[in-house]
Amino acid sequence: MPVKNDAEKRWVELEFVVPGTPEQLWRAMATGPGIGAWFTTTTVDERVGGAIEFDFGGGAVSKGVVTRWEPPFRFCYEERGWNGEAPPVATEITIRTRAGEQCVVRMVHSLFTSEDSWDDELEGFESGWPGFFEVLRVYMRQFAGQKASSLRVTSSHAGTPAEAWKSLSAGLGLAGADVGEQREAPSEAPSLAGTVERVQQGGEVFEQMLRLERPGPGVAAIGTYRHAGSARVGVSIYLYGEQAEATAAEAQRRWSAWMAERFPAREAEAKA
Incomplete structure (x- = not known):
């Protein structure tokens, strides 16, 4: 969907x-624990004027302030300094009921500028959220309210996203997987077993989402994509239940070691 605009914002x-x-x-x-269960580690001071902070790992943090707090239907916040000299970005989330014990969630990202210089970033918001929303759906359907912990490992690949995916999916026993199939990683890979819930392949993005049995109950989003001119490899795992934190800590060590061996950082990245 194209970026919308008026005289004051886009x-x-x-x-x-x-x-x-x-x-x-x-x-x-x-809430911080809720957002962390399907997106990224987050803290929220639950009031108008309160701070909100998203921690994406590796020192990447985005900070903002809560501008509206109207539970359980409307939540708004504004982030500044989220991308260099970018203008402030305001996010509005509204929730309304729908028949069948469901809700319709509407999310709007607005940049306070009349210039089109940041339209690519806005479009990136739009294209980036659907995968996380799929994690949210599984979380709400199967694990809502449970304790959660997550881990994320990333690296790069010298080739294309498609070539990176070929290596990643082969190493994890996911090559050719389709929705509904049970898949399990080979013994030399980190513990990973579950049911394929989503498959996206084509263009510059290759991704699968699994509802996990191992290393614990949860969701894994595994894929490759183009970022800043290079092919990136990413594994995000969300674990739920009383053992989630301990399981995630152990899994983080194993995944980090496996990723470093299979996709070693290039020299320029290692010096960064």
Whole structure:
């Protein structure tokens, strides 16, 4: 969907259906533990004027302030300094009920500028969220309210995203997988077993999402994509239940070692 604009701002809109009540969705989308269960490690001071911080790992942090706090239906925040000299970006999340114990969630990202210099970033917001929304749907359907912990490992590949995916999927026993299939990584890879929930392949993005049995109950998003001119490899795992934190800590060590061996950082990255 193209970026919308008027004299004062430019924005993109997303709308999606998620299982759960407004109260359950509010906890998942407006609190630190809830957001961390399907997106990234987050802290929220739950009030107007409170701080919100997204920690993406590796020192990448985005900070903002809560501008509206109307549980369980509307949550807004504004981030400054999120990308160099970019203008502030405001995010509005609204939740409304729908029949069948579901909710419609609407998310709007707005940049306060009349210039089109940052349209690529806005479009990146729009294209980046759907994969996380799929994690959210599984979380709400199977694990809502449970304790959560996550891990993420990334590296790069000298070839194309397609070539990186060929190596990654082969190493994890995911080559040729289709939705609904049970897959399990070979013994030399980190523990990974579950049911394929989503497959995206084509262009510059190759990704599979699994509902996990091992290393514990949860969700894995595994894929390759183009970023800053190079092929990137990423594994994000969300684990749920009382043992989630301990399991994630152990899995982080194993995944980091495996990724470093299979996709060693290039010299320029190692010096960065």
